[in-house]
Amino acid sequence: MVTSRVVAQGTFDILHPGHLHYLRDAAAMGDELHVIIARSTNVTHKAPPIVPDEQRREMVAALDPVDHARLGHPDDIFVPIEEIEPDVVALGYDQHHDDEAIAAALADRGIDAEVRRASGRETNDEYLLSTGRIIDRILQERGSD
Numbered sequence: 001m002v003t004s005r006v007v008a009q010g011t012f013d014i015l016h017p018g019h020l021h022y023l024r025d026a027a028a029m030g031d032e033l034h035v036i037i038a039r040s041t042n043v044t045h046k047a048p049p050i051v052p053d054e055q056r057r058e059m060v061a062a063l064d065p066v067d068h069a070r071l072g073h074p075d076d077i078f079v080p081i082e083e084i085e086p087d088v089v090a091l092g093y094d095q096h097h098d099d100e101a102i103a104a105a106l107a108d109r110g111i112d113a114e115v116r117r118a119s120g121r122e123t124n125d126e127y128l129l130s131t132g133r134i135i136d137r138i139l140q141e142r143g144s145d
């Protein structure tokens with residue numbers, strides 16, 4: 001039986017149910033879920049993560065839908081993709097990557113993977129479904145005391 005591999009990726013700074021929703025969605029797209037954790041040096045599109053790289057990886061690896069979690073490559077984001085040889089690359093619902101651009105880059109490297117987009121977790125009044133909102137709440141509640 002051929003095992004189909006899915007890749008998911010992200011920063012996963014302070015974990016929340018939105019991450020869980022994404023990883024469950026991605027896991028359902030194949031048999032084995034491989035997660036690539038962005039190195040803090042590569043998170044340049046927003047404030048860098050607070051939690052150290054290996055601690056973020058360890059926490060994601062412990063999540064039920066995840067089969068393998070690795071820190072991404074420091075320089076070339078396609079190195080782990082070439083190692084994993086996924087059948088599906090699952091982008092997060094709001095991830096800043098362009099689906100077509102990723103698909104074209106994969107094709108350029110001879111990687112035959114489908115690029116799909118996961119869904120967003122419905123919001124819920126009490127929940128803080130983004131790391132940014134969790135941090136904002138901490139600053140608001142604990143501020144500079």
Ligand SMILES: Cc1cc2nc3c(=O)[nH]c(=O)nc-3n(C[C@H](O)[C@H](O)[C@H](O)COP(=O)(O)O)c2cc1C
Pocket residue numbers: 009010011012036037038039040042043044071072073074075076077078079080081089092094095096097102
């Ligand atoms: C196909 C793919 C491969 C990636 N590989 C790496 C990698 O090897 N190293 C890394 O630091 N980040 C990697 N990333 C993560 C990106 O660097 C980026 O920081 C991440 O997608 C941020 O997503 P977020 O803002 O949703 O957390 C990869 C992302 C994608 C879509």
Ligand SMILES: Nc1ncnc2c1ncn2[C@@H]1O[C@H](COP(=O)(O)OP(=O)(O)OP(=O)(O)O)[C@@H](O)[C@H]1O
Pocket residue numbers: 009010011012013017018019021022046091092093094095119120121122129130131132133
């Ligand atoms: N509420 C959510 N529902 C579904 N997927 C989510 C949700 N929040 C984050 N994700 C997904 O989890 C992955 C990792 O996202 P990331 O680590 O940037 O978390 P984040 O909460 O979006 O962080 P930030 O608030 O700093 O943008 C991304 O693919 C993102 O689309």
